[in-house]
């Protein structure tokens with residue numbers, strides 16, 4: 075079959091949805107000189123629950139080493155309530171079985187015939203079509219997802235979009251792939267396609283009155299993955315800061331909601347974190363970029379611990395979708411790897427946020443938490459100029475500026491606070507560090 079026959083490119087929409095408007099949220103500020111935009115404003119800390127989310131997982135359906143049933147079972151056992159299997163769109167199943175790294179009896183027989191229409195770019199969804207239990211049976215929320223892996227990796231959620239191309243030569247990254255009209259496909263085409271893709275949400279999400287979400291609607295969501303993966307990989311090319319700025323300018327917050335800030339594959343953490351701070355310095359408060367922590371699990375027996383914690387009234391698919399748009403979550407990362415296949419798999423203890431209280435009159439944010447040693451408050455980096463070569467350096471940009479430590483921040487009177495502030499809770503267990511990151515609070519000078 076001709077590779078073009080495999081391409082399923084939804085026709086790109088011709089106009090970009092506008093950037094979100096925040097003017098409404100600024101009314102009623104009672105003459106204050108600074109207004110804080112709190113992404114957690116709608117969270118009812120007294121009655122809502124915390125739910126762990128793994129939003130970037132691979133299985134035998136692409137280049138992972140475990141079956142759908144093994145992966146979902148292991149994460150359920152490890153306390154996760156929300157999962158998205160995001161197999162690479164451009165891999166066929168059993169990548170590690172074919173060269174003999176896994177024995178043939180481990181091979182996945184899925185998907186069975188008839189294959190999904192856009193196989194092999196299809197999503198691993200529903201899980202029951204791939205030998206897994208349903209999310210309902212596991213008492214979890216499952217999210218249909220795909221890792222768009224042609225050029226910059228993009229995780230897409232709540233839709234069935236994928237691109238496939240046949241790699242004729244693994245030594246050549248990004249060999250051209252074109253749509254049915256002969257036009258080469260780029261990241262922007264994929265983002266626009268998934269924005270328009272048939273999605274698995276029904277109807278509109280109710281109650282999106284939050285400050286950051288004036289014009290949100292239900293639909294596909296996307297994040298940019300692991301920017302700091304080393305440029306030496308043949309399948310990956312690092313992009314410039316300007317490239318990220320362009321993507322977040324060009325693509326609406328309606329669907330491009332954020333980026334991975336911690337990922338299993340980017341141990342040199344300063345790269346992704348500094349990029350996030352540099353982007354927040356440029357886009358906040360008008361255009362939030364939510365941060366995600368994803369372990370990008372390929373092997374259950376060895377993966378770093380990094381995940382998201384969602385704050386939800388009830389753990390339903392609709393609520394998770396809304397929380398992803400509104401930033402109702404934080405993310406966590408430990409420096410320690412874990413083996414999910416052993417029976418007494420011991421997860422690290424992470425700093426846990428119990429409430430975040432904003433007092434607009436007093437000008438304070440107060441975090442109540444347990445299991446932490448220190449809370450750092452971070453605002454825009456002191457310099458927005460590059461400090462090293464982004465292609466080769468492990469830290470080409472300055473990270474955000476620590477403006478305060480302690481559980482309460484006086485955001486009006488603390489020097490160094492610019493257009494946003496975010497918090498990091500740190501814990502050290504003697505040999506490893508566990509961190510919990512909030513999403514950014516916007517600072518609006520009135």
Ligand SMILES: [Zn+2]
Nearest residue numbers: 221227299300
């Ligand atoms: Zn990736």
Ligand SMILES: [Zn+2]
Nearest residue numbers: 130132221370
């Ligand atoms: Zn991945």
